[in-house]
Amino acid sequence: MxxxxxxNGCSYTQxxxxxxxxxxxxxxxxxxxxxxxxxxxxxxxxxxxxSGSSNDRIVRETLEWFxxxxxxxLAIIQWSHIDRLEYISSYAKHPVNFNPPFVFTxxxxxxxxxEETKIAHEHFYKHYYNPMLGIYNFYKNLYILxxxxxxxxxxxxxxxxxxxxxxxxxxxxxxxxxxxxxxFYWKTxxxxxxxxxxxxxxxxxxxxxxxxxxxxxxxxxxxxxTGTHPSELGxxxxxxFIINKIETK
Amino acid sequence: MHVxxxxxxxxxxxxxxxxxxxxxxxxxITLIGSALNKTYEDISYxxxxxxxxxxxxxxxxxxxxxxxxxxxxxxxxxxxxxxxxHNEYQTCTPFGVKNHQWPPDKYKDLDYYYENVYNQFIGSDxxxxxxxxxxxxxxxxxxxxxFLKLMNFPTPSPWKTWCKIKRLTATxxxxxxxxxxxxxxxxxxxxxxxxxxxxxxxxxxxDNIKDKF
Numbered sequence: 001m002x003x004x005x006x007x008n009g010c011s012y013t014q015x016x017x018x019x020x021x022x023x024x025x026x027x028x029x030x031x032x033x034x035x036x037x038x039x040x041x042x043x044x045x046x047x048x049x050x051s052g053s054s055n056d057r058i059v060r061e062t063l064e065w066f067x068x069x070x071x072x073x074l075a076i077i078q079w080s081h082i083d084r085l086e087y088i089s090s091y092a093k094h095p096v097n098f099n100p101p102f103v104f105t106x107x108x109x110x111x112x113x114x115e116e117t118k119i120a121h122e123h124f125y126k127h128y129y130n131p132m133l134g135i136y137n138f139y140k141n142l143y144i145l146x147x148x149x150x151x152x153x154x155x156x157x158x159x160x161x162x163x164x165x166x167x168x169x170x171x172x173x174x175x176x177x178x179x180x181x182x183x184f185y186w187k188t189x190x191x192x193x194x195x196x197x198x199x200x201x202x203x204x205x206x207x208x209x210x211x212x213x214x215x216x217x218x219x220x221x222x223x224x225x226t227g228t229h230p231s232e233l234g235x236x237x238x239x240x241f242i243i244n245k246i247e248t249k
Numbered sequence: 250m251h252v253x254x255x256x257x258x259x260x261x262x263x264x265x266x267x268x269x270x271x272x273x274x275x276x277x278i279t280l281i282g283s284a285l286n287k288t289y290e291d292i293s294y295x296x297x298x299x300x301x302x303x304x305x306x307x308x309x310x311x312x313x314x315x316x317x318x319x320x321x322x323x324x325x326x327x328x329x330x331x332x333x334x335h336n337e338y339q340t341c342t343p344f345g346v347k348n349h350q351w352p353p354d355k356y357k358d359l360d361y362y363y364e365n366v367y368n369q370f371i372g373s374d375x376x377x378x379x380x381x382x383x384x385x386x387x388x389x390x391x392x393x394x395x396f397l398k399l400m401n402f403p404t405p406s407p408w409k410t411w412c413k414i415k416r417l418t419a420t421x422x423x424x425x426x427x428x429x430x431x432x433x434x435x436x437x438x439x440x441x442x443x444x445x446x447x448x449x450x451x452x453x454x455x456d457n458i459k460d461k462f
């Protein structure tokens with residue numbers, strides 16, 4: 001199937017929390033930035049983003065989408081936190097995402113996972129992962145996506161969740177200094193650089209303005225409605241930025 | 250630098266640095282270069298992981314070198330490129346590597362990884378992601394290539410579905426070109442291919458690539 005625009009990313013692109021306490025996913029889909037951009041530009045689009053996605057998953061599922069025969073005029077890829085990685089459980093035999101907050105803050109994600117995956121998840125972050133591995137993995141994924149898009153003549157535009165390499169809740173912050181990473185492995189081969197990719201947070205909207213975020217319903221027992229994702233206004237501001245970039249191009 | 254044949258792989262095809270050292274003229278890439286009367290460059294590295302093989306191959310081409318043909322010998326799936334936080338820009342393949350420059354607590358962490366995190370599905374996925382990337386790279390650059398692998402596991406992987414070559418020929422172990430060390434001790438020298446082993450591998454590659462020159 002052909003679409004004008006393809007969107008992929010994590011919860012910010014999926015429209016996380018816009019569904020609200022009524023779980024109105026149609027409302028979410030109509031108010032997230034992918035819909036706003038496409039409606040304003042009068043373009044068709046597909047949004048294949050999934051909440052909690054790692055960059056491994058974003059690249060893999062983007063390639064899956066194209067290899068399934070779909071085409072687009074422009075792919076808009078939103079990179080996620082670098083410390084999320086994809087893991088394949090020998091029990092489930094399919095990829096799941098590892099996410100540090102599940103280990104360090106006790107989020108509910110791994111409760112659904114098999115015991116073996118839970119153990120692997122915890123050991124991965126407590127004993128094996130370090131930010132250098134996350135950066136290595138990001139640049140390798142970036143390189144694969146660049147090569148794939150160029151070989152197949154796919155136009156693409158990239159944004160990222162945050163200017164920081166790591167999620168604060170991961171407790172695995174790295175000093176975000178570009179000079180620390182000169183000549184870093186796959187980075188030297190990539191056409192783009194992490195530091196040149198526009199971040200949603202604090203570039204497309206101000207994270208200190210509450211109206212850019214959804215409401216916090218955690219006190220009512222909604223574990224994943226904590227007001228950490230863009231509101232309708234936040235999504236409009238992301239859309240404004242992207243439309244401006246597309247039109248400038 | 251321009252060569253006719255570029256080659257990359259792991260210890261089994263590397264000429265020096267361990268007990269399994271063989272003379273350079275007995276190495277399979279030398280045999281192939283001589284048989285075809287072609288120039289070659291081999292950047293194989295002791296205990297390389299598939300991550301490292303893919304990365305150093307692309308780095309070699311991207312630093313201005315060119316080749317008419319590439320031969321890549323992938324290694325075992327369980328080796329990965331690991332970067333120690335306190336030893337920036339150093340990589341190793343944790344399993345079976347005794348690099349005593351690394352702090353003991355880091356060894357412990359790597360042991361945890363193989364005991365509690367690693368499984369054959371992760372290894373297979375990582376290998377096929379590297380295979381996919383090199384196929385993509387060589388095809389984008391119009392460089393013909395021939396791939397082999399130290400050993401094969403029939404493990405599924407999402408990336409495998411997009412690889413052009415679904416099953417690479419294995420060189421070592423049961424089912425490989427030189428079989429295993431018990432059945433064919435003459436093909437091995439200190440657990441690595443002997444002169445005879447290299448000759449068998451070279452003959453196989455020659456049979457498959459000679460028409461491409």
